[in-house]
Amino acid sequence: MGDELTLPGLVFEPGEGSIGKSITGRIEADAPDWCYLPVEVPPGVAELAVSYGYDTPTPPASLPGNACDIGIFGPAGHELGTERGFRGWSGGARRSFSISAADATPGYLPGPIEPGTWHLLLGPYTVAPQGLTYQVEVTLTFGDRAPTRPANPAPLTAPARAHSRAEYRGDGHLHTVYSDGKRTQAELVAAARAAGLDFIVSTEHNTSSAALRWGDVATDDLLIINGEEVTTRGGHWPAWNLPAGHWIDWRYRADGFPRFAEAVHRVGGLVVAAHPFGFCFGCTWTFDYQQVDAIEVWNGPWGMDDEAALTHWDGLLRTGRWIPAVGDSDSHTAADRVGLPHNVVRADDLTATDLMAGLRAGHSWIAESADVRVSLRITDGIASAGIGETLTASTGTPVTAEVDVTGAPGCVVRFCTQLGRRCEQTVPGSGQARFSWQSMPRHTDWVRVEVRRPEPTETTVDTMVALTNPIFIQG
Numbered sequence: 001m002g003d004e005l006t007l008p009g010l011v012f013e014p015g016e017g018s019i020g021k022s023i024t025g026r027i028e029a030d031a032p033d034w035c036y037l038p039v040e041v042p043p044g045v046a047e048l049a050v051s052y053g054y055d056t057p058t059p060p061a062s063l064p065g066n067a068c069d070i071g072i073f074g075p076a077g078h079e080l081g082t083e084r085g086f087r088g089w090s091g092g093a094r095r096s097f098s099i100s101a102a103d104a105t106p107g108y109l110p111g112p113i114e115p116g117t118w119h120l121l122l123g124p125y126t127v128a129p130q131g132l133t134y135q136v137e138v139t140l141t142f143g144d145r146a147p148t149r150p151a152n153p154a155p156l157t158a159p160a161r162a163h164s165r166a167e168y169r170g171d172g173h174l175h176t177v178y179s180d181g182k183r184t185q186a187e188l189v190a191a192a193r194a195a196g197l198d199f200i201v202s203t204e205h206n207t208s209s210a211a212l213r214w215g216d217v218a219t220d221d222l223l224i225i226n227g228e229e230v231t232t233r234g235g236h237w238p239a240w241n242l243p244a245g246h247w248i249d250w251r252y253r254a255d256g257f258p259r260f261a262e263a264v265h266r267v268g269g270l271v272v273a274a275h276p277f278g279f280c281f282g283c284t285w286t287f288d289y290q291q292v293d294a295i296e297v298w299n300g301p302w303g304m305d306d307e308a309a310l311t312h313w314d315g316l317l318r319t320g321r322w323i324p325a326v327g328d329s330d331s332h333t334a335a336d337r338v339g340l341p342h343n344v345v346r347a348d349d350l351t352a353t354d355l356m357a358g359l360r361a362g363h364s365w366i367a368e369s370a371d372v373r374v375s376l377r378i379t380d381g382i383a384s385a386g387i388g389e390t391l392t393a394s395t396g397t398p399v400t401a402e403v404d405v406t407g408a409p410g411c412v413v414r415f416c417t418q419l420g421r422r423c424e425q426t427v428p429g430s431g432q433a434r435f436s437w438q439s440m441p442r443h444t445d446w447v448r449v450e451v452r453r454p455e456p457t458e459t460t461v462d463t464m465v466a467l468t469n470p471i472f473i474q475g
Helices: 185-194 254-266 304-318 352-360
Strands: 004-006 018-027 034-041 045-054 067-073 086-091 096-100 116-126 132-142 167-174 199-202 223-232 235-240 270-273 294-299 325-328 342-346 364-367 373-379 384-386 390-392 399-406 412-417 420-426 433-439 446-453 463-468 471-474
Touching: 018 034, 034 132, 045 067, 045 116, 067 096, 086 096, 086 116, 116 132, 167 185, 167 223, 167 235, 167 325, 185 199, 223 254, 223 352, 235 254, 254 270, 270 352, 294 304, 294 463, 304 463, 325 342, 325 364, 342 352, 364 373, 373 446, 373 463, 373 471, 384 390, 384 471, 399 412, 399 446, 412 433, 420 433
Parallel strands: 004 034, 167 199, 199 223, 270 294, 294 325, 390 471
Antiparallel strands: 018 132, 034 116, 045 096, 045 132, 067 086, 067 116, 167 342, 223 235, 235 270, 342 364, 364 463, 373 384, 373 399, 399 433, 412 420, 412 446, 446 463, 446 471
């Protein structure tokens, strides 16, 4: 697990009613990423409740202040990758939580409070030079164990949308109250349906708890796929298409990433590099791309970090390293529009397996909203290829890239290749147009399309409306 620190803990004796104990301690600026506070829990406990806090002295200019996350592991163990010991995580989103057999605070897993050594995990995200003084209070309530609440995961299909068309729209980066989001699961489902989406991926930070409750709010016209945003100190990576309740550990830096990326692949999931140029502390991608299945080049409203991610992705593509591009809203609150942006995936059916196959193959493009439609193909007059595919043609044979655009009035359509921008044309006020551009395999290795609105944002000269993965041309 790397460096960790065991803090002084709390010991409880058998009792009756509710018994609370508190402890205060200090974490220095040079502390490791993970600090464990042991709690000895006796038999007969029906509920465990925790609250915590820490001081926030003003740091010197340009240095971060104190921020400390929290989670908990049960007596089954807290070693790296020990899924059976994990009982919940809320990061810095909550200052208190409780767990019992019948229920648990969102982000935590309900279940029996087994006797033994539990470990509170304090994660000093940032520590000021003055150090961090924490206070932790644990309350145990003794009594008979209530029946365990049964899990209710989302259905594996959305029958009202299945078999309806070859392209499906979905947002793969979303948060609710089960991590640091503000929406309930029901509110997120309503927002996704209003955005015209066919599927969403649930990606709560570092916890599997949301997957156990999606069935409570599922509808027959929205497919809900389980996932997790694995939030490490060296970058964030959504794991898409996890079995319900499956948990991926995050307590490592670069040395641990390959192990857990492979764990996602073993269960049929995809590894996504999220917001690689994000501005928040720890958000920027520092891992290798060897195990990555997709790069999130567009995260929420278009901005400078997205432009940087797109430029970086395009640079990888120019060197012959293609990792499909995806875009997601990363919505946390009602102010963050679900589906801005989202992925439009060509798949055989509206199932998690088929959608993951389409995304892994790059048979997808990214849209600002469901009003926008883009269709790109390349032909030599005999054969043709679509997004994510390869057209094989004679080296000197002219090939034509043709794009249809709908819902983008006044926007500029760019054909891009390994040589940069090759052609730009403007969509008329109707919002609908067909444009074409011709080249030859000897000059062009691939073609992709961007649709941009000539309106600046706070940090960019224009606004992205849609972008595609490439079509490759092989001479």
